[in-house]
Amino acid sequence: MASIFSTLSTYFAYPFVRYALIVGVLISLCSSLLGVTLVLKRFSFIGDGLSHVAFGGMAIASVFKLTNDMPLTLIVTVICAVLLLKGGQNAKIKGDAAIAMISVGALAIGYLLLNIFSPSGNLSGDVCSTLFGSTSILTLTRAEVYLCAILSVIVVAVFILLYNRIFAVTFDEDFASATGTNANLYNLIIAIIIAVIIVLAMNLVGSLLISALVIFPALSAMRLFKSFKSVTVCSAILSVICSLIGIIAAIILGTPVGSTIVAADIIAFALCYVLGVFLGGSGK
Protein backbone atom coordinates (compact mmCIF):
# COMPACT_ATOMS: atom_id res chain seq x y z
CA MET A 1 0.00 0.00 0.00
CA ALA A 2 2.83 2.36 0.89
CA SER A 3 4.47 1.70 -2.46
CA ILE A 4 1.21 2.54 -4.27
CA PHE A 5 0.99 5.88 -2.47
CA SER A 6 4.64 6.50 -3.21
CA THR A 7 4.05 5.75 -6.88
CA LEU A 8 0.98 8.00 -6.94
CA SER A 9 2.85 10.89 -5.35
CA THR A 10 5.55 10.50 -8.00
CA TYR A 11 3.00 10.44 -10.79
CA PHE A 12 1.11 13.46 -9.46
CA ALA A 13 4.28 15.51 -9.93
CA TYR A 14 3.74 15.26 -13.68
CA PRO A 15 1.59 18.16 -14.91
CA PHE A 16 -0.22 16.08 -17.53
CA VAL A 17 -1.49 13.75 -14.78
CA ARG A 18 -2.95 16.68 -12.86
CA TYR A 19 -4.50 18.02 -16.07
CA ALA A 20 -6.03 14.60 -16.78
CA LEU A 21 -7.55 14.35 -13.31
CA ILE A 22 -9.01 17.86 -13.42
CA VAL A 23 -10.48 17.47 -16.92
CA GLY A 24 -11.62 13.92 -16.19
CA VAL A 25 -13.56 15.04 -13.13
CA LEU A 26 -15.17 17.94 -15.00
CA ILE A 27 -16.14 15.85 -18.02
CA SER A 28 -17.56 13.01 -15.95
CA LEU A 29 -19.53 15.50 -13.85
CA CYS A 30 -21.06 17.14 -16.93
CA SER A 31 -21.87 13.86 -18.67
CA SER A 32 -23.55 12.42 -15.59
CA LEU A 33 -25.81 15.45 -15.15
CA LEU A 34 -27.16 15.20 -18.67
CA GLY A 35 -27.10 11.41 -18.59
CA VAL A 36 -30.13 11.30 -16.32
CA THR A 37 -32.11 13.43 -18.80
CA LEU A 38 -31.03 11.34 -21.77
CA VAL A 39 -31.88 8.03 -20.12
CA LEU A 40 -35.33 9.27 -19.12
CA LYS A 41 -36.00 10.68 -22.61
CA ARG A 42 -35.02 7.29 -24.10
CA PHE A 43 -32.03 8.84 -25.85
CA SER A 44 -29.39 6.71 -24.13
CA PHE A 45 -27.56 5.92 -27.33
CA ILE A 46 -27.32 9.46 -28.53
CA GLY A 47 -23.87 9.68 -26.94
CA ASP A 48 -22.70 6.94 -29.24
CA GLY A 49 -24.37 8.54 -32.25
CA LEU A 50 -23.04 12.02 -31.64
CA SER A 51 -19.56 10.69 -30.93
CA HIS A 52 -19.55 9.16 -34.40
CA VAL A 53 -20.63 12.51 -35.78
CA ALA A 54 -17.77 14.12 -33.86
CA PHE A 55 -15.43 11.56 -35.41
CA GLY A 56 -16.68 12.70 -38.82
CA GLY A 57 -16.03 16.31 -37.82
CA MET A 58 -12.51 15.45 -36.69
CA ALA A 59 -11.91 13.67 -39.97
CA ILE A 60 -12.91 16.77 -41.92
CA ALA A 61 -10.67 18.92 -39.73
CA SER A 62 -7.76 16.52 -40.28
CA VAL A 63 -8.27 16.56 -44.04
CA PHE A 64 -8.14 20.35 -44.00
CA LYS A 65 -5.05 20.10 -41.73
CA LEU A 66 -6.54 22.36 -39.07
CA THR A 67 -4.20 22.85 -36.11
CA ASN A 68 -7.01 22.59 -33.59
CA ASP A 69 -9.84 20.29 -34.61
CA MET A 70 -12.11 20.99 -31.63
CA PRO A 71 -13.98 24.08 -32.99
CA LEU A 72 -15.02 22.40 -36.25
CA THR A 73 -15.86 19.16 -34.44
CA LEU A 74 -17.96 21.11 -31.96
CA ILE A 75 -19.88 22.93 -34.69
CA VAL A 76 -20.67 19.75 -36.65
CA THR A 77 -21.71 17.88 -33.51
CA VAL A 78 -23.91 20.72 -32.27
CA ILE A 79 -25.72 20.89 -35.62
CA CYS A 80 -26.42 17.15 -35.59
CA ALA A 81 -27.46 17.22 -31.93
CA VAL A 82 -29.94 19.96 -32.71
CA LEU A 83 -31.34 17.97 -35.64
CA LEU A 84 -31.73 14.90 -33.43
CA LEU A 85 -33.11 16.45 -30.28
CA LYS A 86 -34.81 19.70 -31.13
CA GLY A 87 -37.75 17.88 -32.66
CA GLY A 88 -38.37 16.28 -29.28
CA GLN A 89 -41.33 13.95 -29.05
CA ASN A 90 -42.83 15.22 -32.26
CA ALA A 91 -39.89 14.52 -34.57
CA LYS A 92 -40.75 12.89 -37.89
CA ILE A 93 -37.89 10.39 -37.68
CA LYS A 94 -37.79 9.36 -34.07
CA GLY A 95 -35.08 8.44 -31.56
CA ASP A 96 -33.17 5.33 -32.52
CA ALA A 97 -33.72 5.55 -36.30
CA ALA A 98 -32.51 9.13 -36.48
CA ILE A 99 -29.48 8.40 -34.30
CA ALA A 100 -28.56 5.34 -36.35
CA MET A 101 -28.89 7.20 -39.62
CA ILE A 102 -26.71 10.12 -38.67
CA SER A 103 -24.28 8.04 -36.63
CA VAL A 104 -23.29 5.44 -39.21
CA GLY A 105 -23.36 8.00 -41.97
CA ALA A 106 -20.91 10.29 -40.21
CA LEU A 107 -18.64 7.41 -39.20
CA ALA A 108 -18.52 6.02 -42.74
CA ILE A 109 -17.95 9.40 -44.40
CA GLY A 110 -15.31 10.33 -41.83
CA TYR A 111 -13.32 7.13 -42.32
CA LEU A 112 -13.72 7.40 -46.09
CA LEU A 113 -12.29 10.93 -46.09
CA LEU A 114 -9.37 9.87 -43.91
CA ASN A 115 -8.59 6.99 -46.25
CA ILE A 116 -8.80 9.07 -49.40
CA PHE A 117 -6.87 12.08 -48.17
CA SER A 118 -4.60 10.36 -45.55
CA PRO A 119 -3.51 13.39 -43.47
CA SER A 120 -0.97 11.37 -41.45
CA GLY A 121 1.23 8.34 -41.94
CA ASN A 122 -0.48 6.31 -39.24
CA LEU A 123 -4.14 6.25 -40.25
CA SER A 124 -5.12 3.19 -38.25
CA GLY A 125 -3.38 4.60 -35.20
CA ASP A 126 -5.17 7.93 -35.42
CA VAL A 127 -8.54 6.24 -35.92
CA CYS A 128 -7.96 3.74 -33.13
CA SER A 129 -6.81 6.43 -30.73
CA THR A 130 -9.91 8.52 -31.48
CA LEU A 131 -12.23 5.56 -31.09
CA PHE A 132 -10.82 4.25 -27.82
CA GLY A 133 -9.05 7.31 -26.38
CA SER A 134 -6.36 5.22 -24.73
CA THR A 135 -4.14 8.11 -23.65
CA SER A 136 -5.88 11.16 -25.09
CA ILE A 137 -6.75 12.50 -21.65
CA LEU A 138 -3.08 12.28 -20.66
CA THR A 139 -1.80 14.20 -23.68
CA LEU A 140 -3.84 17.38 -23.39
CA THR A 141 -2.16 20.72 -23.93
CA ARG A 142 -2.72 23.50 -21.43
CA ALA A 143 -4.96 25.36 -23.90
CA GLU A 144 -7.15 22.28 -24.26
CA VAL A 145 -7.39 21.98 -20.48
CA TYR A 146 -8.53 25.59 -20.17
CA LEU A 147 -11.08 25.10 -22.96
CA CYS A 148 -12.44 21.93 -21.33
CA ALA A 149 -12.66 23.66 -17.97
CA ILE A 150 -14.49 26.69 -19.34
CA LEU A 151 -16.97 24.60 -21.31
CA SER A 152 -17.57 22.33 -18.31
CA VAL A 153 -18.26 25.27 -16.04
CA ILE A 154 -20.73 26.64 -18.58
CA VAL A 155 -22.51 23.28 -18.86
CA VAL A 156 -22.81 22.84 -15.09
CA ALA A 157 -23.95 26.44 -14.61
CA VAL A 158 -26.60 26.12 -17.33
CA PHE A 159 -27.84 22.86 -15.82
CA ILE A 160 -28.13 24.38 -12.36
CA LEU A 161 -29.79 27.58 -13.54
CA LEU A 162 -32.26 25.82 -15.87
CA TYR A 163 -32.77 22.76 -13.68
CA ASN A 164 -36.54 23.19 -13.22
CA ARG A 165 -37.23 23.69 -16.92
CA ILE A 166 -34.99 20.81 -17.95
CA PHE A 167 -36.83 18.68 -15.44
CA ALA A 168 -40.22 19.69 -16.90
CA VAL A 169 -39.19 19.12 -20.52
CA THR A 170 -37.66 15.76 -19.62
CA PHE A 171 -40.73 14.29 -17.95
CA ASP A 172 -43.63 15.77 -19.87
CA GLU A 173 -42.82 17.97 -22.81
CA ASP A 174 -46.45 18.53 -23.85
CA PHE A 175 -47.46 19.58 -20.35
CA ALA A 176 -44.46 21.87 -20.13
CA SER A 177 -45.51 23.51 -23.42
CA ALA A 178 -49.10 23.81 -22.25
CA THR A 179 -48.01 25.64 -19.10
CA GLY A 180 -46.02 28.20 -21.05
CA THR A 181 -42.53 26.66 -21.14
CA ASN A 182 -40.83 27.01 -24.51
CA ALA A 183 -40.08 23.30 -24.90
CA ASN A 184 -38.40 23.75 -28.28
CA LEU A 185 -35.96 26.25 -26.81
CA TYR A 186 -35.02 23.97 -23.92
CA ASN A 187 -34.70 20.98 -26.23
CA LEU A 188 -32.32 23.12 -28.26
CA ILE A 189 -30.32 24.05 -25.16
CA ILE A 190 -30.16 20.41 -24.07
CA ALA A 191 -29.01 19.42 -27.55
CA ILE A 192 -26.20 21.99 -27.56
CA ILE A 193 -25.04 20.99 -24.07
CA ILE A 194 -25.02 17.32 -25.01
CA ALA A 195 -22.96 18.05 -28.11
CA VAL A 196 -20.42 19.98 -26.05
CA ILE A 197 -20.18 17.18 -23.51
CA ILE A 198 -19.75 14.54 -26.22
CA VAL A 199 -16.88 16.42 -27.86
CA LEU A 200 -15.19 16.88 -24.48
CA ALA A 201 -15.80 13.28 -23.42
CA MET A 202 -14.09 11.94 -26.54
CA ASN A 203 -10.80 13.05 -24.96
CA LEU A 204 -11.58 10.98 -21.88
CA VAL A 205 -12.96 7.68 -23.13
CA GLY A 206 -12.91 7.85 -26.93
CA SER A 207 -15.83 7.71 -29.35
CA LEU A 208 -16.95 4.15 -28.81
CA LEU A 209 -17.18 4.32 -25.03
CA ILE A 210 -18.90 7.67 -24.53
CA SER A 211 -22.30 6.07 -24.01
CA ALA A 212 -20.98 4.30 -20.93
CA LEU A 213 -19.94 7.60 -19.39
CA VAL A 214 -23.45 8.96 -19.96
CA ILE A 215 -25.55 5.91 -19.13
CA PHE A 216 -23.92 3.96 -16.34
CA PRO A 217 -23.84 6.63 -13.61
CA ALA A 218 -27.51 7.47 -14.24
CA LEU A 219 -28.61 3.84 -14.22
CA SER A 220 -26.55 3.12 -11.11
CA ALA A 221 -28.16 6.04 -9.28
CA MET A 222 -31.62 4.92 -10.36
CA ARG A 223 -31.04 1.62 -8.55
CA LEU A 224 -30.77 3.54 -5.28
CA PHE A 225 -32.92 6.67 -5.51
CA LYS A 226 -36.30 7.67 -6.90
CA SER A 227 -36.45 11.44 -7.13
CA PHE A 228 -34.93 13.29 -10.10
CA LYS A 229 -32.75 15.46 -7.88
CA SER A 230 -31.42 12.55 -5.81
CA VAL A 231 -30.68 10.50 -8.90
CA THR A 232 -28.87 13.44 -10.50
CA VAL A 233 -26.70 14.14 -7.45
CA CYS A 234 -25.91 10.45 -6.93
CA SER A 235 -25.12 10.05 -10.63
CA ALA A 236 -22.68 12.95 -10.49
CA ILE A 237 -20.90 11.59 -7.42
CA LEU A 238 -20.64 8.08 -8.86
CA SER A 239 -19.37 9.36 -12.20
CA VAL A 240 -16.65 11.50 -10.64
CA ILE A 241 -15.49 8.72 -8.32
CA CYS A 242 -15.40 6.14 -11.12
CA SER A 243 -13.49 8.50 -13.41
CA LEU A 244 -10.91 9.24 -10.72
CA ILE A 245 -10.48 5.55 -9.93
CA GLY A 246 -10.31 4.70 -13.63
CA ILE A 247 -7.66 7.30 -14.46
CA ILE A 248 -5.49 6.47 -11.45
CA ALA A 249 -5.79 2.71 -12.03
CA ALA A 250 -4.91 3.17 -15.70
CA ILE A 251 -1.74 5.12 -15.03
CA ILE A 252 -0.59 2.72 -12.31
CA LEU A 253 -1.48 -0.51 -14.10
CA GLY A 254 -0.67 0.70 -17.63
CA THR A 255 -4.15 0.03 -19.02
CA PRO A 256 -6.18 2.11 -21.53
CA VAL A 257 -7.79 5.00 -19.66
CA GLY A 258 -11.19 4.86 -21.39
CA SER A 259 -11.74 1.16 -20.89
CA THR A 260 -10.61 1.33 -17.27
CA ILE A 261 -13.08 4.11 -16.49
CA VAL A 262 -15.91 2.13 -18.10
CA ALA A 263 -14.88 -0.96 -16.13
CA ALA A 264 -15.11 1.11 -12.95
CA ASP A 265 -18.57 2.32 -14.03
CA ILE A 266 -19.71 -1.26 -14.61
CA ILE A 267 -18.49 -2.35 -11.18
CA ALA A 268 -20.27 0.64 -9.62
CA PHE A 269 -23.48 -0.31 -11.44
CA ALA A 270 -23.24 -3.89 -10.20
CA LEU A 271 -22.68 -2.72 -6.63
CA CYS A 272 -25.58 -0.26 -6.82
CA TYR A 273 -27.83 -2.93 -8.30
CA VAL A 274 -27.06 -5.35 -5.49
CA LEU A 275 -27.41 -2.60 -2.90
CA GLY A 276 -30.71 -1.53 -4.44
CA VAL A 277 -32.11 -5.05 -4.33
CA PHE A 278 -30.88 -5.48 -0.77
CA LEU A 279 -32.37 -2.20 0.40
CA GLY A 280 -35.58 -2.75 -1.57
CA GLY A 281 -34.96 0.49 -3.43
CA SER A 282 -36.01 1.59 -6.91
CA GLY A 283 -34.28 -1.31 -8.61
CA LYS A 284 -37.59 -2.93 -9.71
Place this chain on the structure above:
Amino acid sequence: MKKFIAIILAVFFIIPLVACNGKDEEKTEDNNSSSVSDSIDYDLSKLSTTMAYSQVVEMTNNSSKYLGKRVKITGTFIVEETPQRNYYSCLINDQTACCGVGFEFVLKDTSKSYPDDYPQSNGEITVEGIFNRYSEGENTYYELIDAVLL
Protein backbone atom coordinates in the same frame (compact mmCIF):
# COMPACT_ATOMS: atom_id res chain seq x y z
CA MET B 1 -29.61 30.98 -4.73
CA LYS B 2 -28.97 28.98 -7.90
CA LYS B 3 -26.89 31.77 -9.38
CA PHE B 4 -24.87 31.92 -6.20
CA ILE B 5 -24.27 28.16 -6.36
CA ALA B 6 -23.30 28.42 -10.03
CA ILE B 7 -20.80 31.18 -9.27
CA ILE B 8 -19.31 29.19 -6.38
CA LEU B 9 -18.96 26.14 -8.63
CA ALA B 10 -17.28 28.23 -11.31
CA VAL B 11 -14.73 29.54 -8.83
CA PHE B 12 -14.23 26.03 -7.45
CA PHE B 13 -13.44 24.66 -10.91
CA ILE B 14 -11.09 27.45 -11.90
CA ILE B 15 -8.98 27.46 -8.74
CA PRO B 16 -7.27 24.10 -9.45
CA LEU B 17 -6.17 25.35 -12.86
CA VAL B 18 -4.62 28.45 -11.36
CA ALA B 19 -2.93 26.39 -8.66
CA CYS B 20 -1.53 23.93 -11.17
CA ASN B 21 -0.20 26.75 -13.34
CA GLY B 22 2.08 27.89 -10.49
CA LYS B 23 3.45 24.41 -9.86
CA ASP B 24 4.17 23.89 -13.54
CA GLU B 25 6.24 27.06 -13.55
CA GLU B 26 8.21 25.87 -10.52
CA LYS B 27 8.91 22.53 -12.15
CA THR B 28 9.95 24.24 -15.37
CA GLU B 29 12.37 26.53 -13.55
CA ASP B 30 13.89 23.60 -11.63
CA ASN B 31 14.40 21.63 -14.82
CA ASN B 32 15.86 24.51 -16.76
CA SER B 33 18.30 25.42 -14.04
CA SER B 34 20.01 21.99 -14.16
CA SER B 35 22.59 21.56 -16.87
CA VAL B 36 23.52 18.32 -18.60
CA SER B 37 24.74 15.97 -15.93
CA ASP B 38 25.45 12.32 -15.47
CA SER B 39 22.37 11.79 -13.32
CA ILE B 40 19.13 10.81 -15.04
CA ASP B 41 16.68 13.69 -15.26
CA TYR B 42 13.75 11.70 -16.63
CA ASP B 43 13.64 7.94 -15.97
CA LEU B 44 10.78 6.72 -18.13
CA SER B 45 11.81 3.09 -17.63
CA LYS B 46 10.31 3.13 -14.13
CA LEU B 47 6.93 4.41 -15.27
CA SER B 48 3.96 2.35 -16.40
CA THR B 49 3.56 2.15 -20.19
CA THR B 50 0.62 4.56 -20.05
CA MET B 51 2.68 7.11 -18.14
CA ALA B 52 5.78 6.59 -20.27
CA TYR B 53 3.77 7.02 -23.48
CA SER B 54 2.19 10.20 -22.16
CA GLN B 55 5.52 11.61 -21.01
CA VAL B 56 7.07 11.01 -24.45
CA VAL B 57 4.15 12.89 -26.04
CA GLU B 58 4.64 15.70 -23.51
CA MET B 59 8.36 15.86 -24.36
CA THR B 60 7.68 16.10 -28.09
CA ASN B 61 4.92 18.72 -27.58
CA ASN B 62 7.07 20.87 -25.27
CA SER B 63 10.54 19.83 -26.36
CA SER B 64 12.27 23.08 -25.39
CA LYS B 65 11.80 22.26 -21.70
CA TYR B 66 13.61 18.93 -22.08
CA LEU B 67 16.51 19.70 -24.42
CA GLY B 68 19.84 18.67 -22.92
CA LYS B 69 18.24 16.52 -20.23
CA ARG B 70 19.37 12.96 -19.63
CA VAL B 71 16.54 10.54 -20.38
CA LYS B 72 16.25 6.81 -19.81
CA ILE B 73 13.60 4.92 -21.72
CA THR B 74 12.50 1.30 -22.17
CA GLY B 75 10.71 0.18 -25.30
CA THR B 76 10.88 -1.77 -28.53
CA PHE B 77 13.98 -1.54 -30.68
CA ILE B 78 13.15 -0.45 -34.22
CA VAL B 79 15.62 -0.15 -37.08
CA GLU B 80 15.00 1.77 -40.28
CA GLU B 81 17.66 1.12 -42.87
CA THR B 82 18.17 3.69 -45.63
CA PRO B 83 20.98 4.10 -48.21
CA GLN B 84 22.25 7.20 -46.38
CA ARG B 85 22.18 5.88 -42.82
CA ASN B 86 20.36 3.65 -40.39
CA TYR B 87 17.90 5.09 -37.89
CA TYR B 88 17.70 3.34 -34.53
CA SER B 89 14.67 4.01 -32.34
CA CYS B 90 13.16 3.01 -29.04
CA LEU B 91 9.38 2.90 -29.36
CA ILE B 92 6.64 2.76 -26.72
CA ASN B 93 3.24 1.46 -27.79
CA ASP B 94 0.02 2.73 -26.26
CA GLN B 95 -2.37 0.30 -24.61
CA THR B 96 -4.46 -0.29 -27.71
CA ALA B 97 -1.23 -1.26 -29.49
CA CYS B 98 -2.16 0.80 -32.51
CA CYS B 99 -0.02 3.83 -31.79
CA GLY B 100 3.61 4.16 -30.82
CA VAL B 101 5.84 7.04 -29.80
CA GLY B 102 9.50 7.16 -28.99
CA PHE B 103 12.89 8.60 -29.78
CA GLU B 104 15.71 7.80 -32.11
CA PHE B 105 19.02 7.23 -30.45
CA VAL B 106 22.64 7.68 -31.53
CA LEU B 107 25.14 5.63 -29.58
CA LYS B 108 28.02 7.41 -27.89
CA ASP B 109 30.35 4.61 -29.00
CA THR B 110 30.48 5.26 -32.73
CA SER B 111 32.53 2.10 -33.34
CA LYS B 112 29.45 -0.08 -32.85
CA SER B 113 27.84 -1.32 -36.06
CA TYR B 114 24.51 -2.85 -36.95
CA PRO B 115 23.52 -5.68 -36.64
CA ASP B 116 26.48 -7.19 -34.75
CA ASP B 117 26.67 -4.67 -31.91
CA TYR B 118 22.98 -3.85 -31.65
CA PRO B 119 20.08 -5.76 -30.09
CA GLN B 120 17.68 -7.85 -32.10
CA SER B 121 15.13 -5.82 -34.01
CA ASN B 122 11.68 -5.60 -32.33
CA GLY B 123 13.20 -6.72 -29.04
CA GLU B 124 12.89 -4.81 -25.76
CA ILE B 125 15.70 -2.41 -24.94
CA THR B 126 16.59 0.21 -22.37
CA VAL B 127 18.55 3.19 -23.61
CA GLU B 128 19.84 6.29 -21.85
CA GLY B 129 20.97 9.49 -23.52
CA ILE B 130 20.69 13.25 -23.87
CA PHE B 131 17.42 14.53 -25.34
CA ASN B 132 17.98 16.42 -28.57
CA ARG B 133 15.97 17.84 -31.43
CA TYR B 134 16.95 18.11 -35.10
CA SER B 135 15.35 18.89 -38.42
CA GLU B 136 15.49 17.17 -41.77
CA GLY B 137 13.77 19.21 -44.42
CA GLU B 138 10.45 20.38 -43.04
CA ASN B 139 10.23 17.69 -40.37
CA THR B 140 11.44 17.82 -36.79
CA TYR B 141 12.73 14.70 -35.06
CA TYR B 142 13.67 13.88 -31.50
CA GLU B 143 16.62 11.74 -30.50
CA LEU B 144 18.81 10.68 -27.62
CA ILE B 145 22.43 11.50 -28.35
CA ASP B 146 25.50 10.15 -26.54
CA ALA B 147 23.26 7.17 -25.90
CA VAL B 148 24.14 4.00 -24.04
CA LEU B 149 22.30 0.69 -24.28
CA LEU B 150 21.66 -0.79 -20.84
